[in-house]
Amino acid sequence: MAVKGFCAGLIGAALLAAAGTAAAEVPARGIKVGVLTDLSGVYTDLVGQGSIEAAKMAVEDFGGSIDGKPITIVSADGQNKADVGASIARRWIDEDNVDVIVDVPNTAIALAVQEITRAKNKVLLNTGAGSTVFTNKACSPTSFHWVYDSYAMANGTARSVVAEGGDSWYFLTADYTFGQSLERDASEVVRANGGKVLGSVRHPLGSSDFSSFLLQAQASGAKVIAFANGGADLINSIKQAHEFGIGSDKQRLAAMVIFITDIHALGLAQAQGLLLTSGFYWDMDAQNRAWSERWAKRMGGRKPTMLHAGVYSAVLHFLRSAKAANSVEGNVVADKMRELPIDDFFARNGSIRPDGRMIHDMYLAQVKTPAESKGPWDYLKIVRTIPAAEAFQPLSRSECPLVKK
Incomplete structure (x- = not known):
C-alpha cells in the first residue's frame, strides 16, 4: 500500500507539473496587446493614434508572432475618465483575452487599471501617466512605469x-x-x-x-x-x-x-x-531619427513624442520577455522583464528596479x-x-x- 501510494503521489505530482507547464506556455491564440489611450481629449496629440502605431511597429519589428502564434493589437479611448478606462480594462481581460495593457495617459485611469491588472495577474506598461505614486505606495509586482514621472x-x-x-x-x-x-x-x-x-x-x-x-x-x-x-x-x-x-x-x-x-x-x-x-x-542621433522617420510616415509627417517612443520600447521588451519566459502569465513575464537588459533607441542604459520603475538616461x-x-x-x-x-x-x-x- 505504501509503494502504491508513493507511486500514485509521483504520478499526481507529474500531472500537476505538466498542467503547470501547459498553463505557463504562450497559448495557441497568441498574445493580445491592449493600447488604452486618449483619442478625443487633451492628450490625444501626445499619445492617441501615435501610440497605437508605435505598438504596431513593435509587434512588426518583433516578427508579428511567437513560435507561429499571432500577436494582435486592440485599442480604445479611455476618455480621461477612470470609470470608463477601468471598464475597458476589465472587459479586455475578462472577455477579450488581453494579456498586457499599455499607454494609459491619465493618472486616475492608470491607478484604476493598475489595481485591475494586479488582481488579474496581468502586466501593465504605464508609459503615459506621470505620477510617482505608481512606484511608491501603489506599486504592483506586474506593473511597470516606463517613460517619465513627475x-x-x-x-x-x-x-x-x-x-x-x-x-x-x-x-x-x-x-x-x-x-x-x-x-x-x-x-x-x-x-x-x-x-x-x-x-x-x-x-x-x-x-x-x-x-x-x-x-x-x-x-x-x-x-x-x-x-x-x-x-x-x-x-x-x-x-x-x-x-x-x-x-x-x-x-x-x-x-x-x-x-x-x-x-x-x-x-x-x-x-x-x-x-x-x-x-x-x-x-538627437541617427538611431532616433531612423525610428522617428518610420513612425512619421505612418502619421502624416509629424514627429513622435517621448510617449510614442516609450510605447514602442515597452511593448517590444514585454514581447521579448514573454518569448523568453514562454508565458503570458503576468507574474512570470514580469520577473523576466526585470531580468532581461533593456537597450534600444529609447532606453539608453535601461533597467527595471524592484519598484517597477524603468530607469534610463x-x-x-x-x-x-x-x-x-x-x-x-x-x-x-x-x-x-x-x-x-x-x-x-x-x-x-x-x-x-x-x-x-
Whole structure:
C-alpha cells in the first residue's frame, strides 16, 4: 500500500507539473496587446493614434508572432475618465483575452487599471501617466512605469531654472493626481536648491479660460510661473499668458512637462528658450531619427513624442520577455522583464528596479529660437544628458512594499 501510494503521489505530482507547464506556455491564440489611450481629449496629440502605431511597429519589428502564434493589437479611448478606462480594462481581460495593457495617459485611469491588472495577474506598461505614486505606495509586482514621472521632469527642469536665478516660484497646477504630484516634486527640488515657493492655484482638467489663474500667478511677484499641467491645458495656459504679457524678463515661464507636439502647437516664437526635460528627442542621433522617420510616415509627417517612443520600447521588451519566459502569465513575464537588459533607441542604459520603475538616461533640452531652427519639428537642442541613476527618485526613498529596506 505504501509503494502504491508513493507511486500514485509521483504520478499526481507529474500531472500537476505538466498542467503547470501547459498553463505557463504562450497559448495557441497568441498574445493580445491592449493600447488604452486618449483619442478625443487633451492628450490625444501626445499619445492617441501615435501610440497605437508605435505598438504596431513593435509587434512588426518583433516578427508579428511567437513560435507561429499571432500577436494582435486592440485599442480604445479611455476618455480621461477612470470609470470608463477601468471598464475597458476589465472587459479586455475578462472577455477579450488581453494579456498586457499599455499607454494609459491619465493618472486616475492608470491607478484604476493598475489595481485591475494586479488582481488579474496581468502586466501593465504605464508609459503615459506621470505620477510617482505608481512606484511608491501603489506599486504592483506586474506593473511597470516606463517613460517619465513627475520627479524626473521636475528634477531636471526645476534644478536648472533655479540655478539660472529663478529662485521664487508660483505654480499653476492641473487639479488631479498628476498635476498635484508634479507641483509637489518640483517644489521639493526648488526648496532643496535654495529657492522658495510663493504659492499655487489649481485649475480643472480641460479648462479653456486661464485668465483668473494667470492673474493670481502674476500678482504673486514670483520670478518663475510654473505650469504643472499638460497637453491642451499647457498649450492654452501658455498662449493666454503671452496674451496678458506674462513671461517677460521679470517673470519667467517654466513648463514642468512639455512635449514636442506642445511646442509645435505653440510655435517657436512663444516657446523659445524654455528649458525642459525629456526621455527622447526625435533628432538627437541617427538611431532616433531612423525610428522617428518610420513612425512619421505612418502619421502624416509629424514627429513622435517621448510617449510614442516609450510605447514602442515597452511593448517590444514585454514581447521579448514573454518569448523568453514562454508565458503570458503576468507574474512570470514580469520577473523576466526585470531580468532581461533593456537597450534600444529609447532606453539608453535601461533597467527595471524592484519598484517597477524603468530607469534610463533623460535629457535636459532647450527650445530653439526661430532663427536657430532649420525647419518644421527642428525645435530642441540637448543641453546635457541626465544619467539614469540621477534622473529618477532614489530607490532608498521608495515607499513601495516590494523594495527591501
